[in-house]
Amino acid sequence: MLEDVLDKIICGDSLYLMKEIPSESINLIITSPPYYKQRDYGMGIGNENRFDDYIENLCNIFHECVRVLRNDGSIIFNIGDKYENSSLLLAPYRFALEAIRRESVKLVNNITWVKLNPTPRQFKRRLVSSTEPFFHFVKSDDYYYDIDAFMDYPNKKRIDRNNGNIGKKYFDLIEQSFLSDEEKSMAKKELLDVIQEVKSGKLDSFRMKIRGIHSQPFGGQEGGRKIQLEKKGFTIIRIHGNSLKRDVIECPVETIKGGKHPAVYPEYIVTQFMKLLTKEDDIVLDPFIGSGTTAIVCKKLKRHYIGFEINPEYCEYAEKRLNDIQSQFVMEFY
Ligand SMILES: C[S@@+](CC[C@H](N)C(=O)[O-])C[C@H]1O[C@@H](n2cnc3c(N)ncnc32)[C@H](O)[C@@H]1O
Structure with a gap:
């Protein structure tokens, strides 16, 4: 039994x-x-x-x-x-x-x-x-x-610690960049989305590259980061860290x-x-x-x-x- x-x-x-x-x-x-x-x-x-x-x-x-x-x-x-x-x-x-x-x-x-x-x-x-x-x-x-x-523990800690200023420097860089108004508004919208993903714990962190400000990624395929940078004016790299x-x-x-x-x-x-x-x-x-x-x-x-x-x-x-x-x-x- x-x-x-x-x-x-x-x-x-x-x-x-x-x-x-x-x-x-x-x-x-x-x-x-x-x-x-x-x-x-x-x-x-x-x-x-x-x-x-x-x-x-x-x-x-x-x-x-x-x-x-x-x-x-x-x-x-x-x-x-x-x-x-x-x-x-x-x-x-x-x-x-x-x-x-x-x-x-x-x-x-x-x-x-x-x-x-x-x-x-x-x-x-x-x-x-x-x-x-x-x-x-x-x-x-x-x-x-x-x-x-x-x-589940490491992510919660990390997110609380970062909550205040996530992505602030990228908003400033978008403003300083030579992107068109349309590109700037698209970049800010996608930046807000990715910040939300970090706050909700879906993502560990991210990096953003903006045309004219950051160096171009090497190589890559059609539709990859290099192309995004050229065509959209920016690209966002999602980092999963422990949240993945x-x-x-x-x-x-x-x-x-x-x-x-x-x-x-x-x-x-x-x-x-x-x-x-x-x-x-x-x-x-x-x-x-x-x-x-x-x-x-x-x-x-x-x-x-x-x-x-x-x-x-x-x-x-x-x-x-x-x-x-x-x-x-x-x-x-x-
Ligand atoms: C690697 S240790 C396990 C350690 C355990 N995970 C811990 O945290 O303490 C393997 C254990 O299996 C026991 N063992 C070996 N053969 C066995 C068997 N046929 N039936 C039951 N236990 C056995 C050993 O005495 C040993 O304590």
Whole structure:
């Protein structure tokens, strides 16, 4: 019964525990399975002798994830890569390829986590790895998706800060220019429109080029900026910045003071996905919950959680972290 495991962290092997979950009952599965030969958690997946066995084990779990997922639900898998004999295994992508080959799922996005504080190692013959993929899989095109809730914070801040004087210098430049009266009035109208887009949060910012004042853009196609500058007397370059919902999340690696788990994934990223892909009271499952990050975000955002973890010490640690937070507490940056 689903109620028996709801809002609990269950200690055990997720492959077996998943069998207890009814089909099509979960809104979101978000998880970071053990990476291949990255850490010795003492048990469970990740230390298979053969890489293919690791992929096989992940695919077996993934099969169960697909079974328990609702038709309008989503699966987010975060997997890191590994070097073997100085060569990347491409582990995340080999898993993703196998997943879409075996299961009836669609891969909506491969979202790149850019680590702002990667481990500062210097290699002589390669660059420091500082990204990891988060794969977003769905079963149908009807998946729940609240795009406005995703990464909404940075835009609001930026817009408030700029509100007063956006575009003022361009009004002055239009007046000073040698554009005809008709061109000037068209330029002011389009300038007002783009300022509105910035204020409403649709755009991050913009630049304007005015004939005779700014340099001409290089190259370009027929109908491009150069032509606009010649024919209309101006061109407006829209800058989407953070307001464009891109498949990139920049965020530091999480470190918890005195933490007992070596591979905690960032609350910030989990929060963004949960806001994008679930509503309050939805059910979120993490089959490799480790230190309990997924459950913590659920508690803060008022979602139900189910967490599986094979290592009893981590189960205990996750429970402790959960008890330490208040369900009403929502950190400011959410
Ligand atoms: C990368 S960690 C997850 C960390 C987690 N995202 C967090 O923020 O703390 C993977 C976890 O999966 C657990 N694990 C490995 N094999 C397992 C299995 N078969 N069933 C359940 N948990 C397993 C490991 O003990 C480890 O804690």
